[in-house]
Amino acid sequence: MARVIAIANQKGGVGKTTTAINLSACLAERNRKVLAIDIDPQGNTSSGLGIDKNKLKNSVYQMIIGECTLEECLVHTAIKNLDVLPSNVNLAGAEIELIGIEGREYILKKEVDKIRDDYDFILIDCPPSLNTLTVNAMTTADTVLVPIQCEFYALEGLTQLIHTINLVKQRLNPRLEMEGVVFTMFDARTNLSLQVVENVKSNLKQNIYKTIIPRNVRLAEAPSHGLPINLYDPKSAGAEGYRQLAIEVIEKDDAEMYEKNDISEIKYRNKKKH
Ligand SMILES: Nc1ncnc2c1ncn2[C@@H]1O[C@H](COP(=O)(O)OP(=O)(O)OP(=O)(O)O)[C@@H](O)[C@H]1O
Numbered sequence: 001m002a003r004v005i006a007i008a009n010q011k012g013g014v015g016k017t018t019t020a021i022n023l024s025a026c027l028a029e030r031n032r033k034v035l036a037i038d039i040d041p042q043g044n045t046s047s048g049l050g051i052d053k054n055k056l057k058n059s060v061y062q063m064i065i066g067e068c069t070l071e072e073c074l075v076h077t078a079i080k081n082l083d084v085l086p087s088n089v090n091l092a093g094a095e096i097e098l099i100g101i102e103g104r105e106y107i108l109k110k111e112v113d114k115i116r117d118d119y120d121f122i123l124i125d126c127p128p129s130l131n132t133l134t135v136n137a138m139t140t141a142d143t144v145l146v147p148i149q150c151e152f153y154a155l156e157g158l159t160q161l162i163h164t165i166n167l168v169k170q171r172l173n174p175r176l177e178m179e180g181v182v183f184t185m186f187d188a189r190t191n192l193s194l195q196v197v198e199n200v201k202s203n204l205k206q207n208i209y210k211t212i213i214p215r216n217v218r219l220a221e222a223p224s225h226g227l228p229i230n231l232y233d234p235k236s237a238g239a240e241g242y243r244q245l246a247i248e249v250i251e252k253d254d255a256e257m258y259e260k261n262d263i264s265e266i267k268y269r270n271k272k273k274h
């Protein structure tokens, strides 16, 4: 059954979408079946994976307001093992349309529950706010992955985010856990990047991924070609970073599954390795 990871941070421009695109693609490259869900009206995960977001008949918006099913908005990308639920600017209207609708926090979960068994990982790219769409993602998810940009204001807003995660856990999704924090846009030439990493490590009790994503211009260029980094420039430092992160995410997921001692799942995964 898929591990569902919401990629969230209400701070803008910290690398949520870049992580959603490239972690999805690097997990798919390791033979995991992946669904990337774009619930940001900016639709950058969709376009970054080569989907023409303005030509969609069905998107997450139609699914959220009940006009289509998940399967009707699913797109199989040209990348092996990788599907996308795309979004576009229409989704910006959903927030208002959902006001007063009972169970609006569970709309995404109800759809995703139908296809959980079809994937190994489902990654949800959240918008830069703690709105109904982000709450839908957290209600659907098993864990929340928080990208943190290596810059001076890195920790700003993190308390609020952790508070929101705890609220969702108490009231809507008791299963929800913190996946961990991943540092993005690390610049080895500056002391500031190093200071931010040290500061966050000493202040945060959450799991912190060992992999640190470097600042790499190839990562910024890749979306304009509609390609993830492992296809756009497989030898770049950015590709190396996201491949390493994918390995860590798989190892964490495997370790938790072994802890649960789920024999059928262990057999299934052992087969995937070969
Ligand atoms: N490691 C990196 N190296 C270089 N550029 C990066 C890196 N990660 C992200 N960027 C660039 O930084 C900008 C913001 O990244 P991204 O869109 O992933 O952030 P975001 O958190 O999804 O933003 P938003 O909050 O608007 O959704 C983009 O232009 C992206 O190409």
Ligand SMILES: [Mg+2]
Pocket: 016, 017, 018, 040, 042, 044, 125, 126, 127
């Ligand atoms: Mg984004």
